[in-house]
Amino acid sequence: MGRRSEADRDAITIEIVFAFVSGGFAAGLAFAVLYGPALAFDLSPTADRTLAMAGAALAAAVFLLRVTHVLWRFTRRPENDDH
Numbered sequence: 001m002g003r004r005s006e007a008d009r010d011a012i013t014i015e016i017v018f019a020f021v022s023g024g025f026a027a028g029l030a031f032a033v034l035y036g037p038a039l040a041f042d043l044s045p046t047a048d049r050t051l052a053m054a055g056a057a058l059a060a061a062v063f064l065l066r067v068t069h070v071l072w073r074f075t076r077r078p079e080n081d082d083h
Contacts, residue, residue: 012074019070027063031055 004012034055038048 019067023063023066027059030062031059
């Protein structure tokens with residue numbers, strides 16, 4: 001494997017930043033969808049805590065899946081294959 005060019009390093013950096021930003025946005029959206037009813041309605045403390053924990057777990061899973069998907073797709077591009 002040869003050395004990477006400056007353009008390759010920049011592309012990798014941009015793709016990593018994109019993966020983390022889009023993963024954070026998707027995770028925040030997933031948390032808001034699940035925890036939103038707790039904010040909109042007067043729920044019991046147990047239900048509120050349950051929705052918060054479920055929202056946090058779902059957000060973490062969505063974040064990891066999104067970052068993995070974006071970076072996996074980037075490594076599978078034809079221009080990233082070593083000749």
